[in-house]
Amino acid sequence: MSFLFPSSTITIEAALRDLAGGSPKARAFAAHALGDVTDPTERARAVDALITALEDDRPEVRAEAASSLGDLREPSAIPLLVKRLDDGVAAVRQNAAIALGTIGHGDAFEPLAEALREGPADLRFQAATSLAEIDPARAFDPLVAALGDRDPQVVGAAALSLGAIGNKRAIAVLAPVIDHRDPGARFDAAYALAELGDATGQGILVEAVGDAERAWDAVTALATLGATATSPSAARAVEALGRALTDRRVPPEATVLAAGRLLEIAPASPHDDAARRVLLAALQARKTHVRGLAVEQLQRCGGEWAKAPLEKLARSGKGGELLEAIASALEAIAKREAR
Helix, strand or coil: CCCCCCCCCCCHHHHHHHHHHCCHHHHHHHHHHHHHCCCHHHHHHHHHHHHHHCCCCCHHHHHHHHHHHHHCCCHHHHHHHHHHCCCCCHHHHHHHHHHHHHHCCHHHHHHHHHHHHHCCHHHHHHHHHHHHHHCHHHHHHHHHHHCCCCCHHHHHHHHHHHHHHCCCCHHHHHHHHHHCCCHHHHHHHHHHHHHCCCCCCHHHHHHHCCCCCCHHHHHHHHHHHHHHCCHHHHHHHHHHHHHHCCCCCCCHHHHHHHHHHHHHHCCCCCCHHHHHHHHHHHCCCCCHHHHHHHHHHHHHHCCHHHHHHHHHHHHCHHHHHHHHHHHHHHHHHHHHHHC
């Protein structure tokens, strides 16, 4: 996690000064800001200050220092980040695990594997993801073992990591998890199986399209099945995406995503016209991020039919924040049309 700060800028000199002697809030903000340093000389100074800050008496400072060292991908910080895996505050040990995964150095693998076996649940959860980032092949067996964890969130994290690794050997061990007592673990297993091209959990994904919290991920996974699964399962996935276009329970963001993915993976389906209408209507949505998502989808799958509406949006007040994205979408459409 990262503590939320208002958008602001700070010089490295001010950040170093604040980190050394500012208030707790100022120290945390400074540690957060130092993760963005790019100049090699300034980076070395930032790293030294952040390593020192890993011992700060305030957990929010330690957490931000760990996060920034991960952002800087600083391998010299690995021993102290490993030490913070035993921090008494969950946010600190979680950020340390995230940073170790981001750095991606093999020296962190065994400490994280031990954390996955024996750490508190919040750390086991994050260790599952970080292990896969460091060494996917080596992480396979520890992640399979974690599918039997007593905490369902850890089970879900292990399942998702196995899906991300992409080794189809995981299908056999993931399939039983779709009967897990916890709905979150069941969904994560179904999502992971879809990533591996297996439709065993397709029914769970279809049901989740109407769940506001899981709709986006459900649409993503169904689109993957629509593109990679065997024909009957792919057809069922396409039909589920088509129903999402008119299901009022589906959040607008997921509806737009479903429309875009349908046009991408099944452009000749019976839902083609409905998908186009959804995307064009979304260009006039009240919320900027929905309009932006529609533009993004049209960049991936739009044709001649989308050019005039995109140009209209660019000329309108609603398009002011999206001009660059609209230009990219129009350029992508022109290239497809030329081919």
